[in-house]
Amino acid sequence: MNEIIRVNNLTKEFKEVKAVDNLSFSVREGEVYGFLGQNGAGKSTTIRMLLTLIKPTDGTIEIFGMNLQQHRKEILKQIGAIIERPDLYNYLTALENIQLFAKLSGIKIPFTHLKEQLAKVGLADRMHSKVKTYSQGMKQRLGLACALIHDPKLLILDEPTNGLDPQGIAEMRNMIIRLSKEQGKTLVVSSHLLSEMEIVADSMLIINKGKKVVEGNVKELLNPEYSIVELEADTETALNFIRNSEWNKYLKSVANHIIRLEFNKDKIPDFNKELVAHDISVESIRRIHSLEDYFLTQTKD
Amino acid sequence: MFFTILRIELFKIFKRPRTYISFGAIAVIVILVQLALKVNGKDFIELYTDSQSDTFEIPYNKILNGYFVCVAVLHMILIHVPLLVALIAGDMISGEANLGTLRLLGSKPITRTELVLAKFSASTIYVILLLVWMAVLALFGSILLFGQGDLVVFKEMDWHQMNSYDVLWRFFAAFIFASLALTTIAAMAMMFSAFSENSLGPIVATVCVVIVFTIVQQLKVPLFEHTINPWSFTTHMLGWKGFFYVEKAADGTTIDGSIERPMALVRSGLILLGYIGLFMSITVWHFRKKDILN
Numbered sequence: 001m002n003e004i005i006r007v008n009n010l011t012k013e014f015k016e017v018k019a020v021d022n023l024s025f026s027v028r029e030g031e032v033y034g035f036l037g038q039n040g041a042g043k044s045t046t047i048r049m050l051l052t053l054i055k056p057t058d059g060t061i062e063i064f065g066m067n068l069q070q071h072r073k074e075i076l077k078q079i080g081a082i083i084e085r086p087d088l089y090n091y092l093t094a095l096e097n098i099q100l101f102a103k104l105s106g107i108k109i110p111f112t113h114l115k116e117q118l119a120k121v122g123l124a125d126r127m128h129s130k131v132k133t134y135s136q137g138m139k140q141r142l143g144l145a146c147a148l149i150h151d152p153k154l155l156i157l158d159e160p161t162n163g164l165d166p167q168g169i170a171e172m173r174n175m176i177i178r179l180s181k182e183q184g185k186t187l188v189v190s191s192h193l194l195s196e197m198e199i200v201a202d203s204m205l206i207i208n209k210g211k212k213v214v215e216g217n218v219k220e221l222l223n224p225e226y227s228i229v230e231l232e233a234d235t236e237t238a239l240n241f242i243r244n245s246e247w248n249k250y251l252k253s254v255a256n257h258i259i260r261l262e263f264n265k266d267k268i269p270d271f272n273k274e275l276v277a278h279d280i281s282v283e284s285i286r287r288i289h290s291l292e293d294y295f296l297t298q299t300k301d
Numbered sequence: 302m303f304f305t306i307l308r309i310e311l312f313k314i315f316k317r318p319r320t321y322i323s324f325g326a327i328a329v330i331v332i333l334v335q336l337a338l339k340v341n342g343k344d345f346i347e348l349y350t351d352s353q354s355d356t357f358e359i360p361y362n363k364i365l366n367g368y369f370v371c372v373a374v375l376h377m378i379l380i381h382v383p384l385l386v387a388l389i390a391g392d393m394i395s396g397e398a399n400l401g402t403l404r405l406l407g408s409k410p411i412t413r414t415e416l417v418l419a420k421f422s423a424s425t426i427y428v429i430l431l432l433v434w435m436a437v438l439a440l441f442g443s444i445l446l447f448g449q450g451d452l453v454v455f456k457e458m459d460w461h462q463m464n465s466y467d468v469l470w471r472f473f474a475a476f477i478f479a480s481l482a483l484t485t486i487a488a489m490a491m492m493f494s495a496f497s498e499n500s501l502g503p504i505v506a507t508v509c510v511v512i513v514f515t516i517v518q519q520l521k522v523p524l525f526e527h528t529i530n531p532w533s534f535t536t537h538m539l540g541w542k543g544f545f546y547v548e549k550a551a552d553g554t555t556i557d558g559s560i561e562r563p564m565a566l567v568r569s570g571l572i573l574l575g576y577i578g579l580f581m582s583i584t585v586w587h588f589r590k591k592d593i594l595n
Contacts, residue, residue: 076409076410087402090400091316101409
């Protein structure tokens with residue numbers, strides 16, 4: 001698959017704060033790319049740089065094989081976006097809003113298509129109502145309709161499920177899957193709802209404090225055969241044992257009296273046996289099995 | 302693309318209820334002034350002619366015609382219109398930031414310069430429409446209510462009298478000049494708007510600047526008369542009055558089609574254009590490099 005986005009050594013500094021620090025990643029055509037991180041990790045800043053809302057301090061962004069700074073208009077014509085909340089003109093109707101954004105997209109769109117697009121997101125009956133009378137879920141659907149009106153190749157959704165009720169979240173999730181699988185669109189989706197990402201994303205990037213923690217295929221990262229194991233025990237003795245045994249090659253980190261190793265889940269009983277055999281009192285051995293655990297593990301200070 | 306954005310900006314302006322507050326306010330003020338002059342017009346003229354009324358007979362009824370009332374209306378309300386202009390222009394960029402729509406606009410395939418210039422052009426069109434509305438009400442409304450005649454304008458101890466056939470072009474020119482003056486206010490409000498993330502700040506800042514410079518101008522102390530006032534935009538905003546001050550022949554009669562100090566008007570116009578250029582350059586420069594965070 002072709003690369004749609006290639007980001008190299010992207011950095012953004014706000015006075016004393018480095019919001020994004022030397023970040024590199026790539027998004028392939030047709031995939032749903034999950035962008036994960038805790039609040040303040042630098043997700044929104046990165047997404048805003050992809051949309052030219054924020055100027056990078058350093059680094060380059062290529063989208064559709066073109067440099068974003070040099071081919072801004074050409075690239076943005078092919079991108080649809082929702083940035084955090086779908087803030088629209090509340091004093092205008094849904095039809096007026098979508099009409100306005102259609103004109104700004106730089107592509108001629110027939111009027112009938114605008115109505116069809118509103119019907120697709122379930123707003124046919126309310127298209128003449130002012131947006132200020134809409135619920136958050138309806139606004140989100142209208143925002144999505146506006147983002148899709150010019151049939152963009154790439155869709156960037158920053159926290160698209162923010163403020164939605166469970167039904168709205170499910171609708172948004174289905175919409176993302178449909179856009180990717182049925183229409184072949186490439187999506188970059190950021191969210192703090194990791195369980196959602198686990199369902200919709202093909203690849204993902206986890207960032208923490210503006211830095212890349214891990215990037216890869218979601219299935220590979222969550223391979224049940226290859227687990228992260230957290231050991232709570234007498235740290236000094238346990239570490240001494242691990243470092244002087246074959247387990248040393250699986251050792252990943254030690255923090256707050258927790259020793260973290262990566263190995264096949266089948267090895268856990270053997271590992272436990274050996275710890276006991278070496279008189280190491282084990283408080284707990286825990287296998288991290290969900291993306292959420294993985295995410296929390298990777299982004300923990 | 303510029304004209305597409307301009308049409309969109311005008312559409313947004315005229316879809317907002319607050320836009321019509323200005324039109325409503327102008328209508329109310331003009332009608333109130335016309336009503337007051339209809340009832341107490343003689344008293345109003347006496348304010349200016351009191352010292353001369355003992356020397357010769359003042360033809361109050363002839364002076365109090367539609368043209369005179371229109372000039373009186375302009376004197377009374379043009380000083381307040383900047384507030385109404387700031388209400389719209391001060392909200393053009395910061396209002397979008399506050400609403401969250403600026404990031405949607407910023408991620409569209411339009412340049413930021415195009416966006417700022419389209420917004421400024423939309424504000425200018427709004428200013429012109431506001432003045433056309435004022436002209437219709439103040440000029441044609443007053444002519445309907447008070448009739449036509451020669452125009453008399455008081456300037457300190459001087460009377461400037463213009464023949465009725467020599468008046469309409471002066472109003473036309475004065476309205477164009479007032480448009481330029483109010484566009485200067487719109488440009489300043491837009492500049493403040495580009496630096497702000499909320500709607501109220503730029504509106505208040507614009508009004509404060511106008512008030513401060515107006516006070517400095519009215520103090521008439523030498524310190525300011527020779528330093529700030531010759532270059533203050535509030536001084537030159539009042540240049541429209543110059544179209545109603547005429548040259549006199551040796552026998553004291555008015556020279557038709559004349560203006561007392563034409564070069565002063567040209568200078569004022571150029572200074573206002575300079576301010577517009579300065580304010581808009583700062584706006585474009587800042588907005589192009591601005592990080593859109595809201």
